[in-house]
Amino acid sequence: xxxxxxxxxxxxxxxxxxxxxxxxxxxxxxxxxxxxxxxxxxxxxxxxxxxxxxxxxxxxxxxxxxxxxxxxxxxxxxxxxxxxxxxxxxxxxxxxxxxxxxxxxxxxxxxxxxxxxxxxxxxxxxxxxxxxxxxxxxxxxxxxxxxxxxxxxxxxxxxxxxxxxxxxxxxxx
Numbered sequence: 001x002x003x004x005x006x007x008x009x010x011x012x013x014x015x016x017x018x019x020x021x022x023x024x025x026x027x028x029x030x031x032x033x034x035x036x037x038x039x040x041x042x043x044x045x046x047x048x049x050x051x052x053x054x055x056x057x058x059x060x061x062x063x064x065x066x067x068x069x070x071x072x073x074x075x076x077x078x079x080x081x082x083x084x085x086x087x088x089x090x091x092x093x094x095x096x097x098x099x100x101x102x103x104x105x106x107x108x109x110x111x112x113x114x115x116x117x118x119x120x121x122x123x124x125x126x127x128x129x130x131x132x133x134x135x136x137x138x139x140x141x142x143x144x145x146x147x148x149x150x151x152x153x154x155x156x157x158x159x160x161x162x163x164x165x166x167x168x169x170x171x172x173x
Contacts, residue, residue, distance in 0.1 A: 002036045003038070009147055010077075013169055015069065023073070023076050028077065036077075037087070040087075042061075043093030045063055045108065046097070050100060063108040066089075074115065084121075105124055143162045149166070
């Protein structure tokens, strides 16, 4: 199974909330006709629930922001002939309060209900062992190849014994 990271790999890393994300069309072209899994850390979501602001002055994304981006990506992938079999999302962050991670889990479940086909195909993990660079999400996805843009993606792929394809961090430029 081919697995892909989302932010910085398929979608622009430096997105602007409320605007459609920029898409890495070159990578999507390479994936045409393939079945894939999306495997992503979304540890900023608990901070988004709290209304926290990043060091660069932008707000952290909320679950609705993430799901809007995911829905857009799924539509683009579908139009390109890429079949997404699973979506694996880890919302754990080592600096986030456990109760806030639990609240984020509930908000994300509610937001994912807006993407009907993913009611059973999306998996939300909120334990430390699931967060990349740990390999557990890739192992759960049955990944044999992983496209990612960060050292933690590469480390997770190596630990999961799957091939890593480094994608230059996509910023939509």
